[in-house]
Amino acid sequence: xxxxxxxxxxxxxxxxxxxxxxxxxxxxxxxxxxxxxxxxxxxxxxxxxxxxxxxxxxxxxxxxxxxxxxxxxxxxxxxxxxxxxxxxxxxxxxxxxxxxxxxxxxxxxxxx
Amino acid sequence: xxxxxxxxxxxxxxxxxxxxxxxxxxxxxxxxxxxxxxxxxxxxxxxxxxxxxxxxxxxxxxxxxxxxxxxxxxxxxxxxxxxxxxxxxxxxxxxxxxxxxxxxxxxxxxxxxxxxxxxxx
Numbered sequence: 001x002x003x004x005x006x007x008x009x010x011x012x013x014x015x016x017x018x019x020x021x022x023x024x025x026x027x028x029x030x031x032x033x034x035x036x037x038x039x040x041x042x043x044x045x046x047x048x049x050x051x052x053x054x055x056x057x058x059x060x061x062x063x064x065x066x067x068x069x070x071x072x073x074x075x076x077x078x079x080x081x082x083x084x085x086x087x088x089x090x091x092x093x094x095x096x097x098x099x100x101x102x103x104x105x106x107x108x109x110x111x112x
Numbered sequence: 113x114x115x116x117x118x119x120x121x122x123x124x125x126x127x128x129x130x131x132x133x134x135x136x137x138x139x140x141x142x143x144x145x146x147x148x149x150x151x152x153x154x155x156x157x158x159x160x161x162x163x164x165x166x167x168x169x170x171x172x173x174x175x176x177x178x179x180x181x182x183x184x185x186x187x188x189x190x191x192x193x194x195x196x197x198x199x200x201x202x203x204x205x206x207x208x209x210x211x212x213x214x215x216x217x218x219x220x221x222x223x224x225x226x227x228x229x230x231x232x233x
Contacts, residue, residue, distance in 0.1 A: 054200035084177035106199035
């Protein structure tokens, strides 16, 4: 069963890497953005199937930090500065949401 | 020319660290192990990626916004990780069955006994 899970993960990651770096024709920056978006997809697996609520909170926090990187790269690709504004606001809201979720998980009031 | 290569190398290393951190988030057996792997790798990866973008863009408004993003991530990500780990431990999320010690729990029980004994006697 463990070997089967290893094999499934290796097949998925290998297929994504092959499609991204050998088949897909695009500039190198777009391929890197694709790798980061695949990482976001794996994080969403942990959000859906996390055994405890703390796992989901961690996954959403990590997803926010990943999205900041993706937005910086998209701004670099289109040569537009305002994507970084969106990234900063996303990071701020992700931080506040993580703190609020952590306090709600601990069972304390939000103004404690 | 060397600025382009340095920026792309920083961005590639950052993306690699992001991917490895997310792999740790998927593979490790426990909430605390997942938090450790994911937060360290993803914070360093995204900060390196933003530093690569800063090298490519130089001292423009975009570059200064990227520097602001690096400072913000370095300030806020450890705070969020600490709050989540503390809440998970106080919310009685179980450790992995392979773990050998829980010193934080032992320390808390010791402190509660110290607080409890003067009231009883």
